[in-house]
Structure formats: C-alpha cells, structure tokens
Amino acid sequence: MPLLDIRSLDKSFTADNKEITVLDRLSLSIEDRDFVSIVGPTGCGKSTFLHIVGGFESKTGGEVRLNDRPLDAPGPDRGMMFQDHSLFPWLTALENVCWPLEMKGLPRAKRLEMAREYLDLVHLGRYADLYPEQLSGGMKQRAALARLLALDPQMFLMDEPFGALDSQTRELLQEELHAIWRHRRKTVLFVTHDIDEAVYLGTRLLVFTARPGRIKADIRIEADERTANFRTSPEFFKTRTRVWDLLREEVLKARALEEN
Amino acid sequence: MKEPIGRFIARWYSIPLLLVVWQVAVSSGLVQSRLLPGPAAVVEVLFSQIMSGVLVYHAAVTLGRALSGFALAATVGIPFAAAMARAPLCRNLFEPIFFFGYPVPKIALFPIFTYIFGLGTQSKIAFTFLECLYPIVVSSYFGFRGIRTRLVWTARNFGAGPWTVFWRVVLPSALPAIFSGLRIALPVAIIVVVLTEMIGDSIGLGYYITVWSTRFTFQNVYAAIIVVGVCGFSLDQILVQIRRRFVHEAPDAAR
Numbered sequence: 048m049p050l051l052d053i054r055s056l057d058k059s060f061t062a063d064n065k066e067i068t069v070l071d072r073l074s075l076s077i078e079d080r081d082f083v084s085i086v087g088p089t090g091c092g093k094s095t096f097l098h099i100v101g102g103f104e105s106k107t108g109g110e111v112r113l114n115d116r117p118l119d120a121p122g123p124d125r126g127m128m129f130q131d132h133s134l135f136p137w138l139t140a141l142e143n144v145c146w147p148l149e150m151k152g153l154p155r156a157k158r159l160e161m162a163r164e165y166l167d168l169v170h171l172g173r174y175a176d177l178y179p180e181q182l183s184g185g186m187k188q189r190a191a192l193a194r195l196l197a198l199d200p201q202m203f204l205m206d207e208p209f210g211a212l213d214s215q216t217r218e219l220l221q222e223e224l225h226a227i228w229r230h231r232r233k234t235v236l237f238v239t240h241d242i243d244e245a246v247y248l249g250t251r252l253l254v255f256t257a258r259p260g261r262i263k264a265d266i267r268i269e270a271d272e273r274t275a276n277f278r279t280s281p282e283f284f285k286t287r288t289r290v291w292d293l294l295r296e297e298v299l300k301a302r303a304l305e306e307n
Numbered sequence: 308m309k310e311p312i313g314r315f316i317a318r319w320y321s322i323p324l325l326l327v328v329w330q331v332a333v334s335s336g337l338v339q340s341r342l343l344p345g346p347a348a349v350v351e352v353l354f355s356q357i358m359s360g361v362l363v364y365h366a367a368v369t370l371g372r373a374l375s376g377f378a379l380a381a382t383v384g385i386p387f388a389a390a391m392a393r394a395p396l397c398r399n400l401f402e403p404i405f406f407f408g409y410p411v412p413k414i415a416l417f418p419i420f421t422y423i424f425g426l427g428t429q430s431k432i433a434f435t436f437l438e439c440l441y442p443i444v445v446s447s448y449f450g451f452r453g454i455r456t457r458l459v460w461t462a463r464n465f466g467a468g469p470w471t472v473f474w475r476v477v478l479p480s481a482l483p484a485i486f487s488g489l490r491i492a493l494p495v496a497i498i499v500v501v502l503t504e505m506i507g508d509s510i511g512l513g514y515y516i517t518v519w520s521t522r523f524t525f526q527n528v529y530a531a532i533i534v535v536g537v538c539g540f541s542l543d544q545i546l547v548q549i550r551r552r553f554v555h556e557a558p559d560a561a562r
C-alpha cells in the first residue's frame with residue numbers, strides 16, 4: 048500500500064470570472080521513504096500540488112489518500128516549507144523555530160535548546176535573535192528549513208527550499224537534507240527549478256507538463272547513497288540530459304501559453 | 308548625553324519659537340486685539356486656573372467622556388471588524404453601511420442623540436462612540452483582511468486550532484492596522500467631546516471655552532485650548548508606548 052495515493056486529482060481556480068485548470072486528472076502513488084523531486088515550467092501547478100497534499104488548499108475533484116485515509120486537513124505529519132518561506136515577521140528566527148516545538152508540548156528550556164541546535168545545523172546560530180526582515184533571502188530560507196526540521200514531520204513538502212542560496216551553501220544543505228532523509232527515514236516531495244539538485248537528491252523525479260499540470264515523466268534514479276561521486280557519474284549526466292530535454296518542451300509550451 | 312538633548316531641541320524648538328513670535332507680535336503692538344492676548348497673560352491664567360482646580364475639573368470631565376467613548380468604540384469595533392473580515396454574511400451586511408457612512412458628517416445626528424440620551428454625559432459618550440467607531444472599524448477591517456494566508460497555513464501545519472491561529476497569527480498581523488485606527492480615533496474623541504460640550508453643557512472644556520468666549524476673556528479660552536492640546540498629545544504618546552510594547556515593528560523603522 049502506498050503512503051500517498053492520488054487518483055485523477057483536479058484543481059481549478061476562478062479568478063476574474065475565468066476558470067483556469069491548474070491540475071488535470073493527475074494520478075500518482077508515493078511510497079514511504081521516496082524522495083520525489085518535482086520539476087516543471089513556471090505556473091504549471093507545482094506549488095498548488097504541494098498545497099493540496101499539505102491539506103491547505105482544497106481540491107476540485109479526484110481523490111487524495113494518505114495512509115489509506117482521505118486527506119483533507121493540514122497536520123504535523125506533513126511539514127510544508129513554502130516558496131515564500133512564510134516566517135512570522137513578528138517573531139525572531141529562534142522564536143519561529145520554537146513554535147512547532149511548543150505545539151508539541153516541550154518545556155521552554157528544552158525547546159530553546161533544540162531550536163538553537165536546529166539553527167546551528169543550518170549555520171544560522173549567530174542570527175538567532177534577528178527578525179526575518181533583518182535576514183537575507185538565503186538566511187530566511189535556512190531559518191524556514193530549521194523550523195521544518197523542528198516540526199520533524201514524517202513527510203517533507205518543500206517548495207523551492209534552496210532557491211535563494213549561494214551554490215556552496217546550497218550543496219551543504221543538500222547533503223544535510225539527504226542525510227536527514229536517509230537516516231531518519233522521511234518521505235520528501237521536493238519542488239525545484241534546479242535540475243542538478245532534482246537529480247542529485249531524488250530517488251524519483253517527476254516532470255510536470257505546462258498548465259494544466261500533469262505528469263509528463265516519472266523517472267527512477269537508482270543510486271542509493273548520494274556522494275560527491277554521484278554528481279560526476281555517467282548516470283547523473285544521462286538523467287540530467289533526459290530531464291533537460293523533457294522540460295525544455297514544456298517550458299516552450301508554457302511560454303506560448305503566456306503569450307496568448 | 309549631549310546627543311539626546313541636541314535631538315530633543317531639534318525636534319521641539321518650533322513650539323518655544325512660536326511662543327516668542329507670538330509674544331513679540333503682541334508686546335510690540337503689531338497685533339492689538341482683545342482676541343489675541345500675549346502668551347505671558349495666557350500662561351498666567353493657565354497656572355491660576357489649574358491651581359484653583361477649575362481647569363483640572365473641566366479637563367477631567369472632558370477626558371473621562373472622551374476616553375469612555377473611545378474605549379467603548381474600541382471594545383465593540385475591533386471584534387466587529389474581525390467578524391466583518393472573517394464572516395461573509397457579516398461583511399455583506401455591514402460593509403456598505405460603513406463605507407457609505409464614513410464620510411458623512413455625523414455631527415448632524417447629534418440633536419437626535421440629545422433627544423435620546425439627554426444633554427449630559429450620556430449623549431456625549433454615545434456620540435463619541437459613534438465617531439470613533441468608524442476609523443477603528445475601517446482600519447481594523449483592512450488589517451484583518453490583509454492577513455497572509457500562508458502564515459495561517461503555517462500555524463495550522465504545526466497543529467494550531469482556530470483559537471491559537473486567531474491569537475498568534477491573525478491578531479499580531481492585524482495589530483499595526485488596529486493601532487493606526489486607534490491613533491486616528493483618539494484625537495477624534497477629544498475633538499468631538501469638546502465640540503458637543505460647546506453645543507450645550509454646563510461642564511467640560513468645551514463649555515469652559517464657550518463661556519469665556521462670550522465674556523470676551525480670551526486668556527481663559529487659550530488656556531483651555533492649551534489644556535486640550537496637552538491632553539491630546541499625552542494620550543497619543545501613551546498609545547504610541549502601548550503600541551511599541553505590543554506591536555513588532557521593523558527595527559529600522561521603529562523610531
């Protein structure tokens with residue numbers, strides 16, 4: 048039995064009296080401990096898809112089941128890291144990371160200690176007492192990542208989590224995330240525009256079509272442990288090129304869609 | 308030590324400057340009118356009237372009314388704005404009324420208030436309530452509407468229920484707008500009370516001003532106006548301090 052089972056999921060929005068279909072009969076099964084990378088042209092519905100899995104956005108049609116139960120509300124079993132990081136502006140980085148720990152009922156001293164550890168893990172320990180608007184884009188993303196780790200959900204829903212990072216920090220955090228996924232036995236849905244990142248991290252890679260979003264390709268990436276060697280392996284390059292070609296078609300379609 | 312004093316002077320010098328210009332204009336004979344006594348004469352009256360307790364009494368009456376009406380408007384207006392922003396039924400019912408009524412000069416209704424509540428304190432508080440309700444509701448309403456959905460989602464993701472979401476996301480998000488509404492309403496409260504006291508009463512600063520105007524003794528009128536100004540300014544500063552305590556502001560914009 049798959050962990051997450053999605054059957055002909057439809058989603059449309061009505062804006063300015065016009066209905067736009069964002070997801071069109073999307074079907075997909077995700078197993079426990081999959082690391083699913085999702086790539087697709089801009090505006091194809093990747094964020095919307097994660098929001099539905101998170102239970103934040105309602106679906107228009109179809110079925111979404113988690114652990115064989117219909118999914119219709121958010122819960123701490125699925126942790127979302129939003130594209131805009133969504134840190135609470137009136138809380139410091141530390142207080143932001145503390146909140147999920149507080150919701151779990153941890154005593155104050157314990158949650159402060161843990162929150163500091165998570166901030167250290169994303170190399171943000173020195174900035175614990177700054178407010179989000181005092182942090183750079185990359186620092187905000189790292190604070191949001193620390194908060195997600197503090198929530199410690201079974202399933203990570205990550206929407207372009209490393210988009211604003213410099214490439215060195217990005218690689219370090221990719222390795223960190225890979226280690227967490229491996230050792231703590233998590234399931235991850237990971238949206239990104241960076242194909243290298245998608246291939247490096249994913250055990251499975253989904254390519255979405257231009258809007259309305261469907262799954263154009265579902266690629267398995269077998270290599271088990273991801274080390275620096277994997278980044279230079281023939282398999283890595285083969286997959287990368289294949290994804291590039293698939294994506295390129297859809298990006299061109301999406302562009303044509305925008306021009307009409 | 309020297310720095311803050313310098314900044315203090317830079318910020319407030321215009322007030323003593325005004326007093327000096329005023330005094331010079333009057334004592335040089337440039338302005339000669341019973342309508343404008345010099346500041347020295349006004350200050351003298353101000354002190355004697357405060358020491359005798361007369362101005363203190365009238366100011367207390369006016370402030371009591373203004374603050375009662377203001378507090379009532381805040382107590383009713385903020386939850387009401389929240390309901391209007393969150394519940395479509397409430398929004399459809401009241402939004403047009405509020406936006407239509409906002410620019411209407413509600414003073415035109417004051418005679419009706421006096422028929423219902425009499426000429427005393429009650430009608431003043433009721434009317435102040437109405438006048439303050441508008442800025443508070445309208446501003447808070449936009450505050451409650453402008454909440455970023457993602458922040459609510461994030462809290463729900465942590466397992467927060469509706470009550471926690473309200474206290475820890477909705478309210479902090481709306482608080483800056485609520486406080487701007489309160490800051491607009493506070494001077495309105497004082498102005499409205501003074502105005503309605505001028506229309507008809509036997510106590511309060513508005514009454515005091517009217518009486519001494521009809522007696523052509525303008526030292527007392529200006530003394531009362533200064534008291535109104537000082538009260539309004541102090542209350543606003545108190546509100547700013549309260550806001551600083553409860554509202555997170557961007558650190559570089561905090562001043």
Ligand SMILES: Nc1ncnc2c1ncn2[C@@H]1O[C@H](COP(=O)(O)OP(=O)(O)OP(=O)(O)O)[C@@H](O)[C@H]1O
Binds near residue numbers: 061069
């Ligand atoms: N609340 C909404 N109301 C109306 N339209 C929406 C809403 N949310 C998303 N959309 C539309 O749905 C489509 C998909 O949006 P979505 O954010 O899921 O795209 P995306 O694949 O994440 O894009 P990107 O890669 O740029 O982040 C877009 O055309 C967007 O305009």
Ligand SMILES: [Mg+2]
Binds near residue numbers: 093095130
């Ligand atoms: Mg997106």
